[in-house]
Structure formats: C-alpha cells, structure tokens
Amino acid sequence: MSRKLRTITLLMLLSGLALATTWRQLSLTELLAAAEVAVHAVVDSTTVELVDGEPWTHVTFTVRAGLAWPSADDDPEELWQDPGSITLEFLGGAAGGVTLNADQVPSFEAGDEVILFAYTGRYYSPLVGFNQAAWWLTDGTWRGRDGRLLGLDASGELVLESDGVGADPEAVVAAVQAALEAR
Amino acid sequence: MRRAVLILLLPLAPVLMAADYTVDPGDGPLTLHADVEAAVLAWRNAEPSVSLEEGAGAERVITWGDPDLMGPDLVTLTVQQPSEPQPYRVLVHTELAGDWPEALLHEVGLLLGAPAGPEGVMNPALSADTPDEPEPSDVAALTSARSQVPGDLNGDGVVDWLDLLELASEHGRRGLNIAADLDGDGVVTDEDLRMLREELDYGFTVPGSREPAVEQDAEESDQPRPEQELPEVPDGAPTPVPAEPDDSP
Numbered sequence: 001m002s003r004k005l006r007t008i009t010l011l012m013l014l015s016g017l018a019l020a021t022t023w024r025q026l027s028l029t030e031l032l033a034a035a036e037v038a039v040h041a042v043v044d045s046t047t048v049e050l051v052d053g054e055p056w057t058h059v060t061f062t063v064r065a066g067l068a069w070p071s072a073d074d075d076p077e078e079l080w081q082d083p084g085s086i087t088l089e090f091l092g093g094a095a096g097g098v099t100l101n102a103d104q105v106p107s108f109e110a111g112d113e114v115i116l117f118a119y120t121g122r123y124y125s126p127l128v129g130f131n132q133a134a135w136w137l138t139d140g141t142w143r144g145r146d147g148r149l150l151g152l153d154a155s156g157e158l159v160l161e162s163d164g165v166g167a168d169p170e171a172v173v174a175a176v177q178a179a180l181e182a183r
Numbered sequence: 184m185r186r187a188v189l190i191l192l193l194p195l196a197p198v199l200m201a202a203d204y205t206v207d208p209g210d211g212p213l214t215l216h217a218d219v220e221a222a223v224l225a226w227r228n229a230e231p232s233v234s235l236e237e238g239a240g241a242e243r244v245i246t247w248g249d250p251d252l253m254g255p256d257l258v259t260l261t262v263q264q265p266s267e268p269q270p271y272r273v274l275v276h277t278e279l280a281g282d283w284p285e286a287l288l289h290e291v292g293l294l295l296g297a298p299a300g301p302e303g304v305m306n307p308a309l310s311a312d313t314p315d316e317p318e319p320s321d322v323a324a325l326t327s328a329r330s331q332v333p334g335d336l337n338g339d340g341v342v343d344w345l346d347l348l349e350l351a352s353e354h355g356r357r358g359l360n361i362a363a364d365l366d367g368d369g370v371v372t373d374e375d376l377r378m379l380r381e382e383l384d385y386g387f388t389v390p391g392s393r394e395p396a397v398e399q400d401a402e403e404s405d406q407p408r409p410e411q412e413l414p415e416v417p418d419g420a421p422t423p424v425p426a427e428p429d430d431s432p
Contacts, residue, residue: 021260021261021307022259023256023307025308034255099264099265099357101357101369102260102261102262103260103262122252123252123257124253124257125257128256130254132256146308
C-alpha cells in the first residue's frame with residue numbers, strides 16, 4: 001500500500017471526512033400537499049453563479065406541463081410568470097475560483113427529463129423534501145435518487161415505492177396532475 | 184536547549200493536539216454544545232471504544248444553519264469548501280434540530296467513520312422509525328468501516344480492477360462522501376486514479392472469489408498452490424496437474 005494513501009485513509013478514519021446531510025422523510029401525500037410548483041420538464045441548461053461569495057447552481061428547465069403553478073398573488077417577485085420555463089437555484093458548484101460541495105443536494109444535467117415539486121421560497125434546495133420530490137425518467141419509469149419509483153398501482157392510484165412497478169410515463173404525469181388538483 | 188526545542192515544536196501544537204470537530208453556535212442557542220455531546224455520549228454507550236475530541240480549529244465545524252435558507256425539511260446539511268481552513272461545515276437547523284435529535288446521532292456516527300446506510304441512525308432520511316440511539320446495526324457498520332482496506336472502493340475486501348472500474352465510472356464527479364475521491368478533495372481526479380493504481384500491484388481478484396490471486400513468479404509456478412490438494416497417485420499413473428484458475432471475467 002502506498003504511504004500516501006495509507007496516510008490519507010488513516011486521517012480520514014481518524015477525522016471522519018465523511019459527513020452528511022439529514023432530512024425529514026415525507027410520504028407521497030405530504031409531498032403532494034407541500035408542492036407550490038410542480039412541473040414535468042426537461043433540463044435546458046445549468047450555470048453556476050457566485051451569490052455572496054458562495055457558488056449556486058442555476059438550473060433552467062423547459063416546462064412540458066405545468067402541473068401546479070403559483071398564482072400571481074402568491075408570487076410577489078414574479079419568478080413564476082413564464083409558464084414556458086423555470087429556473088431553480090441550488091447551493092453548490094464551482095465559479096470564480098470558489099468550489100463548494102453541498103452534500104445530497106440534487107444535481108441535474110442538460111437533457112434530463114423530470115417531474116419536480118418545488119417551493120417558491122429560496123432555499124439551499126427548493127425541492128419539496130430537500131431532495132425527495134424529483135423523479136428522473138429512467139428506462140421508462142420515474143425514479144428518484146433515493147431509488148423510490150413514482151408509478152401507478154394495480155388500481156391506477158399514484159404510488160411512491162422502493163419496489164414499485166412502473167407505468168406509462170405520460171399516465172403517471174396525468175395522475176400527478178390529477179392528485180395535485182384534488183388537493 | 185530544551186527551551187529551543189519547545190519553541191520549535193510550538194507551531195506544531197495545533198497539529199499534534201488536533202481536535203476532531205469544533206462546535207460553533209455563533210449567535211444561535213448555546214445548547215449546540217450539549218446537543219452534540221449528548222450524541223457523542225449515546226454512541227459511547229453503544230460502543231465504549233469510540234472517542235471524539237472537541238476543540239478549536241478542527242477541519243469540521245458544527246454550527247447553526249440559517250433556517251430561512253435550510254427550508255422546512257432539511258435538518259442538517261454538510262458543505263465542503265476545500266479552500267477554507269476549516270473546509271467542512273455541518274449546518275444544523277435551529278428549529279428542526281430540537282424535533283430531530285437523531286440528526287446529530289447521524290452526524291456524529293459519520294464523524295466516527297460509520298457510513299450512511301438504509302438502517303438505524305445512519306439512515307439520513309429521518310422518520311418516526313428512526314431509533315433514538317445507535318443500534319447494533321449502526322455499531323456493526325462502524326466496525327466494518329474501520330476495518331476496510333484503503334482503496335477498496337466496492338468493499339469486497341481487496342483492491343483490484345473492480346475498484347479501478349468503479350473509480351473510472353466516478354471520474355470527474357464532485358461531492359462529498361464519494362468513495363473514489365481517495366484524497367478527499369471533493370472531486371474524483373487523475374490523482375485519485377494514480378493513488379489507486381499504486382494499490383493494484385498486489386494482484387487481481389479471481390471472479391467469484393474474495394481472495395486475491397497472488398501473482399506467482401517463475402520459481403513458484405511449478406509448485407502446487409497451497410489451497411489445492413492433489414489426489415493420491417497410484418504407482419505408474421500420470422501425475423495430475425492442478426487446474427489453472429479461471430481468469431475470465
């Protein structure tokens with residue numbers, strides 16, 4: 001074993017380099033209830049900007065379907081007035097020679113197709129549940145980074161399960177919209 | 184002479200007496216010290232051998248986070264800024280932390296070296312099922328992590344080409360707690376690859392086995408491998424040859 005790796009590993013064990021992040025686990029019902037903005041969208045671009053010396057990643061989405069949208073009365077800063085696209089800001093990234101890694105903050109790449117529930121407020125992550133209310137279209141299913149699948153059960157009810165069975169992606173989008181409208 | 188030695192060693196004092204973490208409540212409630220100490224004590228009750236030292240100047244700072252930016256669901260958030268003298272900050276939600284003391288059990292567990300996982304207090308997703316003290320599964324995860332071979336990214340007990348593949352798949356990734364980020368600088372780079380390649384001199388794993396297949400030199404190659412017992416040979420029968428290990432992937 002190389003001396004350098006042995007030394008670094010020893011230091012990591014002694015000093016516990018691994019530190020992490022914790023959040024409240026929310027049920028699907030809680031995620032739906034908390035969503036102020038919900039969209040079916042595709043990531044258009046990501047840019048990183050320094051805000052008060054800290055890098056924030058701005059992710060711009062092209063909206064395919066607005067599933068829930070704040071009213072103008074709820075939106076004093078007029079951040080949500082263009083139904084064609086939205087930009088969400090997440091702590092972290094590299095810009096101006098400053099690098100900041102924020103553990104478990106969701107990351108997106110151009111072309112990602114997603115369903116998102118978000119708050120209108122500016123948080124380190126604006127997603128409902130911090131990182132729970134984002135599902136990527138992966139192999140024909142909507143899957144979150146925690147492995148939970150957003151799908152339909154045998155009776156056509158919207159479900160969020162680790163061992164769930166997928167469904168037609170468009171049918172899931174329609175079920176999400178119906179569930180949001182029924183709140 | 185003794186005084187000169189002491190003067191020379193003085194700048195090294197912070198290194199020699201390095202603390203594991205710093206608690207900085209800032210302008211927030213002073214209870215943060217007690218909350219972290221309670222979490223350390225809970226781990227010590229579960230595993231008496233653990234110890235952590237609090238003090239100034241540690242690489243990791245546990246501090247209060249701005250609740251306006253943390254939002255309604257985030258209880259603790261770790262951020263890393265490699266350029267800072269104290270590059271790791273654990274931000275604790277001033278309002279939610281009281282409802283979720285388990286979050287500090289999780290953070291202290293990670294400080295001790297236990298990995299995040301799906302069970303016990305090491306599950307970062309907090310719920311009514313989260314235990315209020317470390318469970319045997321948490322202690323087992325900590326013990327296992329402490330005995331892990333450095334550079335063994337997939338945790339199979341050896342450093343081999345599978346670890347190289349894992350590092351390759353992570354190359355360029357940024358973030359915290361990435362196993363392939365061997366130097367801990369927050370990004371998987373060629374330097375991590377170089378460090379791992381140094382470990383690969385020890386040999387490769389035979390697929391389906393956890394034991395590394397030790398490279399044999401010319402002198403050893405004619406000898407039976409110690410783990411293979413040859414059957415007894417009747418007089419006059421040809422000598423059996425030990426089978427070669429299957430190196431196919």
